[in-house]
Amino acid sequence: MTDIAAPFCWGILGVARINRSLVGPLRQGRHQLVAVASRSLDRARAYADAQGIPTAYGSYADLIADPAVDAVYIPLPNSMHVEWAVKAAAAGKHVLCEKPIALDATGIRQMQEAARTHGVVITEAFMYRHHPLVAKVTALAHDGTIGRLQGIRGTFSFPLDRPGDTRFDAGLGGGSLWDVGCYPVSFARTVAAARPLAVQGAAAWSEGDVDLSFFGQLHFPGNVFAQIHCSFESPFKTEVEVIGSEGRLLIRHPFKPEITETIEVQRGDEHTTVAVDGPPLYQGEVDDVAEAARTGRPPLVTLADSLDNTETLVALLEAARTGATVALPT
Numbered sequence: 001m002t003d004i005a006a007p008f009c010w011g012i013l014g015v016a017r018i019n020r021s022l023v024g025p026l027r028q029g030r031h032q033l034v035a036v037a038s039r040s041l042d043r044a045r046a047y048a049d050a051q052g053i054p055t056a057y058g059s060y061a062d063l064i065a066d067p068a069v070d071a072v073y074i075p076l077p078n079s080m081h082v083e084w085a086v087k088a089a090a091a092g093k094h095v096l097c098e099k100p101i102a103l104d105a106t107g108i109r110q111m112q113e114a115a116r117t118h119g120v121v122i123t124e125a126f127m128y129r130h131h132p133l134v135a136k137v138t139a140l141a142h143d144g145t146i147g148r149l150q151g152i153r154g155t156f157s158f159p160l161d162r163p164g165d166t167r168f169d170a171g172l173g174g175g176s177l178w179d180v181g182c183y184p185v186s187f188a189r190t191v192a193a194a195r196p197l198a199v200q201g202a203a204a205w206s207e208g209d210v211d212l213s214f215f216g217q218l219h220f221p222g223n224v225f226a227q228i229h230c231s232f233e234s235p236f237k238t239e240v241e242v243i244g245s246e247g248r249l250l251i252r253h254p255f256k257p258e259i260t261e262t263i264e265v266q267r268g269d270e271h272t273t274v275a276v277d278g279p280p281l282y283q284g285e286v287d288d289v290a291e292a293a294r295t296g297r298p299p300l301v302t303l304a305d306s307l308d309n310t311e312t313l314v315a316l317l318e319a320a321r322t323g324a325t326v327a328l329p330t
């Protein structure tokens, strides 16, 4: 077990757009951002200079070989997550890997094996899970506030107008379900506190064979259902509604909660709100990795949890491709 006050040193693999949300949290408190790597050394150097990061590498392999690095943040295209999480683990680094952490169950099992073998933490960067909002929604869904839980409806859409974006590339793990649909699926599974039994899905496909819009249905045990929508083709919207036999909950910022977030509660004609305070978005997941590494406890988002999410997403895609209802592996 390491010292609670010892610096925890991070490296970043790739000069990704999302890094701008992480460079602050990766420097807070005991965290230190010590290195960045890019496929291009010039790009890494320019980024390191602009951000005040001490070391720049021209390859991801060089960064994970750096003994000064305790943990890596992986914001690479989706198809590269497993490869670099496993390589980083083999080099003894803890891993915070962007969502979706894997594109199939095999990838998750490879990471579970790597984490076990090398004694490191590997966790999926679902930042919303680190805000107590979703735990409060889950409690309200099950404590009778809205009667018996019947279902969850969730959406995450935005217009993607960047030609050439990796999200349009099937070979890099593109598509709206992997990119943003993973959030309402994760939220619904968390609130249902169960793994879906089966799913149905329908999608609009691009010429490059990624889903541009996706509508999915999840069947949980006990007659609990979820409907999810995600899209690159409609205006920005995020929302979750939790439906009960006597009322409902409405969450307007489920996936990017503010420090103080609000749950709207409707029971009969009565409308109330519940306020929930949490850490700044992205700080919770960074702190969680360091704490799990220090204490040996599991990270909040375990690879077993990621396996359920990944298998649900894989089943949804199969359902949309085939038109069949797809049962999840038992």
Ligand SMILES: NC(=O)c1ccc[n+]([C@@H]2O[C@H](COP(=O)([O-])OP(=O)(O)OC[C@H]3O[C@@H](n4cnc5c(N)ncnc54)[C@H](OP(=O)(O)O)[C@@H]3O)[C@@H](O)[C@H]2O)c1
Pocket (backbone or CB within 6 Å): 013, 014, 015, 016, 017, 018, 019, 037, 038, 039, 040, 043, 074, 075, 076, 077, 078, 098, 099, 100, 125, 127, 166, 179
């Ligand atoms: N949690 C969140 O809020 C959030 C938000 C946005 C995105 N994300 C996730 O973060 C990841 C990155 O998304 P992003 O939009 O930030 O990506 P991006 O700007 O396209 O950056 C991806 C980086 O990966 C590296 N890369 C390596 N091989 C590549 C290839 N063949 N094509 C393109 N880039 C390649 C590049 O870095 P170098 O060239 O420097 O090596 C590139 O800068 C995705 O997994 C996404 O799902 C999460």
